[in-house]
Amino acid sequence: MDTKFIVAAIILLIVGLGIGYGIASVSVPTKVETVTATVGAQTVTKTITQTVVPGVEKLDERNVYTLSWDQIVNLAKKEGEVVWYGFGSTYERDFFTELCQMFEQETGIKCTYVHGSWFDTVQKIISEKEAGKETGDIDVVLAWSKPFAMAYEAEAVWDVNLAEVVPNAKGIPFVARYFHDMYPTNGRHLPILAWWVGFLYRKDMFKYPDDLPKSFDELLDWVKNHPGKFTYCDPNKGGSGHTFLIGLAEWFYGYDKFAFAKFSEERAKEIFDSKGKYDMDFWEYLNELEKYMYQPGNYPQGNKATIELFEAGEVYLIPMWISITMQEVESGRLDPNWVGMYIPEPTMPGPFDGVFIPFNAPHKAAALVFINWLLSNKVQALIPQRIGAYPAVTEAWNQVPDDVKNQPWWPINDPYNNLAKWRDFGPLWYRHADYMFWMMQTWVDEVARK
Numbered sequence: 001m002d003t004k005f006i007v008a009a010i011i012l013l014i015v016g017l018g019i020g021y022g023i024a025s026v027s028v029p030t031k032v033e034t035v036t037a038t039v040g041a042q043t044v045t046k047t048i049t050q051t052v053v054p055g056v057e058k059l060d061e062r063n064v065y066t067l068s069w070d071q072i073v074n075l076a077k078k079e080g081e082v083v084w085y086g087f088g089s090t091y092e093r094d095f096f097t098e099l100c101q102m103f104e105q106e107t108g109i110k111c112t113y114v115h116g117s118w119f120d121t122v123q124k125i126i127s128e129k130e131a132g133k134e135t136g137d138i139d140v141v142l143a144w145s146k147p148f149a150m151a152y153e154a155e156a157v158w159d160v161n162l163a164e165v166v167p168n169a170k171g172i173p174f175v176a177r178y179f180h181d182m183y184p185t186n187g188r189h190l191p192i193l194a195w196w197v198g199f200l201y202r203k204d205m206f207k208y209p210d211d212l213p214k215s216f217d218e219l220l221d222w223v224k225n226h227p228g229k230f231t232y233c234d235p236n237k238g239g240s241g242h243t244f245l246i247g248l249a250e251w252f253y254g255y256d257k258f259a260f261a262k263f264s265e266e267r268a269k270e271i272f273d274s275k276g277k278y279d280m281d282f283w284e285y286l287n288e289l290e291k292y293m294y295q296p297g298n299y300p301q302g303n304k305a306t307i308e309l310f311e312a313g314e315v316y317l318i319p320m321w322i323s324i325t326m327q328e329v330e331s332g333r334l335d336p337n338w339v340g341m342y343i344p345e346p347t348m349p350g351p352f353d354g355v356f357i358p359f360n361a362p363h364k365a366a367a368l369v370f371i372n373w374l375l376s377n378k379v380q381a382l383i384p385q386r387i388g389a390y391p392a393v394t395e396a397w398n399q400v401p402d403d404v405k406n407q408p409w410w411p412i413n414d415p416y417n418n419l420a421k422w423r424d425f426g427p428l429w430y431r432h433a434d435y436m437f438w439m440m441q442t443w444v445d446e447v448a449r450k
Contacts (some may be wrong), residue, residue, distance in 0.1 A: 109369065138361060190354045191352030221442040223292045334382070381396045
């Protein structure tokens with residue numbers, strides 16, 4: 001073969017390699033690589049500087065999908081800070097503050113927790129969106145379904161599928177990754193815990209299931225037979241009240257009436273005004289139930305007010321959060337020998353509360369790393385121990401100590417006494433955010449004021 005041709009071919013090959021790697025450098029991190037090219041009998045070795053990753057300064061809605069997780073972690077460390085806004089009781093405040101401290105110690109990324117009102121936080125972000133404020137001061141927001149929906153519909157949520165980007169999100173049940181209280185989140189919200197309401201009863205006085213309403217079907221008769229010993233809180237003042245009522249409605253009309261159904265006020269009226277159990281509509285049933293409840297017509301103003309009646313021995317059966325029950329026992333206000341908890345048949349719905357990233361979060365990479373850390377098995381296993389909620393990542397339940405699982409505030413009945421079995425085989429009902437919110441408002445006129 002002609003020597004000139006060989007040399008020319010080698011030169012073209014090297015130039016081609018150089019151009020190819022040059023093009024790659026637009027989209028990919030810098031490293032040095034030795035390339036050997038052989039044409040005919042001649043071998044040429046050339047050292048080429050290859051740029052494998054661009055110099056990304058910050059994440060956006062496009063490049064977040066192209067970077068590796070290690071690259072996002074490096075960006076997070078460069079940002080060096082994450083600010084988390086949450087809400088809840090003093091238990092949640094102390095726990096979330098401690099989590100921030102742990103995260104900072106483990107990663108070197110400064111973490112600040114701000115405890116406040118979900119409503120104020122969401123309104124602040126929405127106002128910034130309307131004002132065109134491109135850089136805010138909040139990176140992560142803890143929210144339940146309605147405030148998330150408010151922010152999302154106002155386009156104040158970072159438009160990135162967190163369920164796809166955050167590695168530890170794969171441990172969350174599939175539906176919870178993409179819906180919160182049946183509201184479609186499109187992965188823009190990731191649950192970090194699951195609160196649950198059960199029936200709290202006086203274990204020293206009643207035995208489950210013989211002496212208690214094992215199912216919603218038996219509730220009205222039990223309340224009639226134990227007048228004044230059952231109550232639930234005003235659904236607009238406490239989550240145990242509105243969770244109980246939406247669960248009752250899903251039983252009353254059938255879960256399929258609500259399951260991921262599109263909301264309209266016309267359809268809501270059609271459902272709730274129609275005949276369900278006992279040949280009553282929903283409001284007739286609640287008004288009949290009220291006649292035999294504690295101080296008929298007076299509803300405790302919140303979760304705390306409801307459990308205080310239980311602690312005082314005024315009532316024997318109430319729908320109540322597992323978390324609040326735990327906190328009341330640990331504070332010494334509730335006698336643990338009184339505490340029995342179960343989930344009535346067919347089941348009780350519950351919320352998977354979680355986090356989202358605002359559209360103008362200043363530290364988006366750090367926010368992603370922080371959320372991924374919150375979803376690690378180690379952190380998830382702390383949630384039942386510290387605040388009495390279930391982990392969002394089912395597998396983390398295996399790392400919860402047995403002495404915690406055996407505490408009386410966890411449901412005693414199968415399958416609810418085994419989180420993995422419960423989530424795998426159900427029934428796992430969800431609340432419907434829109435129908436629940438409409439029901440809460442309508443309850444005021446149809447029940448409270450009648």
